[in-house]
Amino acid sequence: xxxxxxxxxxxxxxxxxxxxxxxxxxxxxxxxxxxxxxxxxxxxxxxxxxxxxxxxxxxxxxxxxxxxxxxxxxxxxxxxxxxxxxxxxxxxxxxxxxxxxxxxxxxxxxxxxxxxxxxxxxxxxxxxxxxxxxxxxxxxxxxxxxxxxxxxxxxxxxxxxxxxxxxxxxxxxxxxxxxxxxxxxxxxxxxxxxxxxxxxxxxxxxxxxxxxxxxxxxxxxxxxxxxxxxxxxxxxxxxxxxxxxxxxxxxxxxxxxxxxxxxxxxxxxxxxxxxxxxxxxxxxxxxxxxxxxxxxxxxxxxxxxxxxxxxxxxxxxxxxxxxxxxxxxxxxxxxxxxxxxxxxxxxxxxxxxxxxxxxxxxxxxxxxxxxxxxxxxxxxxxxxxxxxxxxxxxxxxxxxxxxxxxxxxxxxxxxxxxxxxxxxxxxxxxxxxxxxxxxxxxxxxxxxxxxxx
Numbered sequence: 001x002x003x004x005x006x007x008x009x010x011x012x013x014x015x016x017x018x019x020x021x022x023x024x025x026x027x028x029x030x031x032x033x034x035x036x037x038x039x040x041x042x043x044x045x046x047x048x049x050x051x052x053x054x055x056x057x058x059x060x061x062x063x064x065x066x067x068x069x070x071x072x073x074x075x076x077x078x079x080x081x082x083x084x085x086x087x088x089x090x091x092x093x094x095x096x097x098x099x100x101x102x103x104x105x106x107x108x109x110x111x112x113x114x115x116x117x118x119x120x121x122x123x124x125x126x127x128x129x130x131x132x133x134x135x136x137x138x139x140x141x142x143x144x145x146x147x148x149x150x151x152x153x154x155x156x157x158x159x160x161x162x163x164x165x166x167x168x169x170x171x172x173x174x175x176x177x178x179x180x181x182x183x184x185x186x187x188x189x190x191x192x193x194x195x196x197x198x199x200x201x202x203x204x205x206x207x208x209x210x211x212x213x214x215x216x217x218x219x220x221x222x223x224x225x226x227x228x229x230x231x232x233x234x235x236x237x238x239x240x241x242x243x244x245x246x247x248x249x250x251x252x253x254x255x256x257x258x259x260x261x262x263x264x265x266x267x268x269x270x271x272x273x274x275x276x277x278x279x280x281x282x283x284x285x286x287x288x289x290x291x292x293x294x295x296x297x298x299x300x301x302x303x304x305x306x307x308x309x310x311x312x313x314x315x316x317x318x319x320x321x322x323x324x325x326x327x328x329x330x331x332x333x334x335x336x337x338x339x340x341x342x343x344x345x346x347x348x349x350x351x352x353x354x355x356x357x358x359x360x361x362x363x364x365x366x367x368x369x370x371x372x373x374x375x376x377x378x379x380x381x382x383x384x385x386x387x388x389x390x391x392x393x394x395x396x397x398x399x400x401x402x403x404x405x406x407x408x409x410x411x412x413x414x415x416x417x418x419x420x421x422x423x424x425x426x427x428x429x430x431x432x433x434x435x436x437x438x439x440x441x442x443x444x445x446x447x448x449x450x451x452x453x
Contacts, residue, residue, distance in 0.1 A: 002068050005046040006089050008034065010064040012051040016132055021054075022061035026077060028190075030062045033081035038089070047089050056110030057100075072100040146185050148225040151218055155182065156209040159192060159199045168199060223263035226256055230411040237410050246414055261294050261321050264358065268296030271388070274441045279353070279386055279449065281305035288313065288351045288378055290371075291342045291359040295322040295335055297388075301353075302334040313340045313347065343367060347378035354378055357388040358445075361409050362416045365423065372431035379452040385433055387448040388441075392420040401444035424448045 010031050011022040031051060038047050055063045060074040071094045073084065080098060087093045100106055150156065158171035169179035183199050186192040191209070193200045201210060208217045229245075236244045275297060281304035289298045292312035302308055312322050312335060319337040326335045340347075342359065354375045360368050375385055390402035397403060402418040409416035421438055425448075428436045433450035440446050 004048040007048045007050065007067045008064055009050050009052045009055070009067075010034065011053070011055045011057075011061060013054040013058075015058075020058040020061065022058070022063055025061040027051075027062040029078040030064070030076050030081060033078040034085070037081050037085040041085050041090060043085065043089055047085075056113050057106070058113060060100075066094075069094070072106060073098045074100050143189055145228065146182070146189065147191065148221075148228055150182060150186055150191070151209065151221050152225055153182075154211065154218070155179075155186065156192075156201055156205045157211045157218075159183070159201055160210070162198050162200050164198055217266060219259055220262040220266045222255075222259035226259060227408065227412075231408070234407060234411055242414050243410065243412055246412070257317060258321070261318060265294035265296050265325065268294065268300075268357070271441070271443060271445060272297050272300035274443075275357075275386075275388060275447065276300050276304050278439050278441060278447060279384070281308060284308050284352045286351045287311070287353045287355065288347055288375075289355045289357070290347065290375065291356065292322065293318060293358075294325045295337070296325065297355055297357055298335045299326065299329045299331055302331050303329075306334070308334065310335045311338050311351075312336065313338045313342060313345075315339065315341070342371065345374075347374055349378055350380060351378050352380060352383050353386060354383070355386045355388070360387060360389050360424075361405065361418055362413050364415045365419075365427070368419075369427050369430055372427055372433070376432050376452050381452060383452050385428065385450045385452070387424060388445055389424075389448070390418045390444060391424065391438070391446045391448065392418050394420050394422050396420055399444065405444075421448070 010027060012027045012031065013021050014023045015021040017024075031049065034049050038044055038049065055065060055072075057063045057072075057074055062076050064073045064076055065071065066073070066088065071088070073080075073095070076084070076098060080095070084095050084098070087095050153172045153174060155168065155172055158168040163171070165180035165183055166176050168183060169176040172179055174182075183192060184194070187194045187199070191202060191205045193202055207213055207215050209221075210216065211218055230243070233244050281301045284301065284305060285308060287298065287301055287308060287310040289295065289310055289312045292298055292314055295310075295312045298310035298312050302310055312319070312326075314322065314337070316339040319339050322337050326332055326337070329335075343363070347354075356371070356375065359371075363371065372385065379385065390399075390405045392398070392402045392406075396406075396418075406418040409418065424438075425436050428448065428450045432452065434453050436448065436450040438446060438448055
């Protein structure tokens with residue numbers, strides 16, 4: 001049974017450099033062209049496209065097979081896609097010039113390639129060669145550092161609509177030889193393109209990495225460059241048991257604070273709709289957003305309920321950034337900023353909802369218990385406490401994002417960590433909350449929700 005008229009499998013197998021593969025032959029471009037053309041020709045409900053592993057014809061890629069007929073296409077390019085979609089998917093006529101019609105020949109080549117692969121694997125095992133996956137993990141810092149340096153130098157803005165290496169280097173205030181090496185490497189990782197010595201942005205880099213467009217993410221990504229410097233001290237932090245380069249928030253420069261808040265705002269803008277749906281905004285008249293950063297969550301709750309007012313509590317230097325986001329959202333009559341210190345201040349009273357988003361991981365268990373007790377005091381009877389965090393499973397080895405984030409807190413705080421669901425339950429109960437519930441959300445974070453009796 002086929003749930004779609006056609007089901008297309010496209011090999012997108014990635015292999016070590018020097019070994020033929022569909023990915024190095026352009027399968028990514030073929031997949032992108034297929035999705036675009038199927039939509040363009042109105043066949044989105046008739047054709048299912050699935051990227052897959054090796055189809056066994058690596059030297060002839062990109063390869064794809066179309067079911068239910070079982071038509072094999074080899075050497076497909078993005079330029080061939082409109083013809084395949086129009087002729088085959090719309091009119092039922094395979095494109096003969098690209099189709100491989102000899103089943104016996106296909107089978108023989110696949111079996112021969114399988115034997116080569118198995119022989120190579122036996123040879124690697126006998127030689128004690130490190131697994132490719134392990135080496136990829138060891139080396140992945142290179143591409144990360146390449147991109148972060150390009151962002152710090154604003155290389156993608158320097159390339160603009162097209163620039164030679166010398167022109168881009170001048171705009172980056174960089175050495176021409178070194179800049180050309182950087183730009184060539186960005187082409188190699190498919191974040192730039194190069195034609196006749198001129199560099200061009202890709203659709204992805206033009207959308208997200210060039211200054212100016214609506215989705216410009218450069219300022220937020222500079223936060224990861226700052227994280228890089230902290231993570232480079234991880235060995236010393238593990239030996240010491242704490243951050244070896246910690247600074248209090250109010251002592252950090254704008255070069256740290258602004259990218260940090262921008263990164264948190266982008267994360268919050270993505271997750272806020274899910275949080276609002278899971279928690280619900282109806283019936284909430286007063287909300288307190290403790291350590292609310294850019295005010296993204298308060299803005300989302302205010303948009304969901306025009307009768308809701310929210311107070312965003314954060315440090316003075318953060319409140320000024322949040323106020324800009326609130327003003328741009330046109331919600332100054334619903335969302336207010338309030339300077340304060342979440343580690344010590346009393347929060348007032350009369351709130352229906354208190355939100356702690358990405359706060360608890362900065363604090364010790366004792367600090368979190370104290371914070372939750374002060375949040376309880378700020379709530380009306382029956383009011384809800386909502387914690388959004390990286391929440392670890394009881395053995396603290398999963399999810400991976402939360403386990404890695406613990407190390408981020410080790411490098412960046414005095415005693416912060418990701419905490420487990422059991423720890424949150426214990427703290428909430430000890431702080432006087434009831435009806436504690438864990439809510440799973442799409443993505444790396446989840447919710448702990450409880451009520452003041």
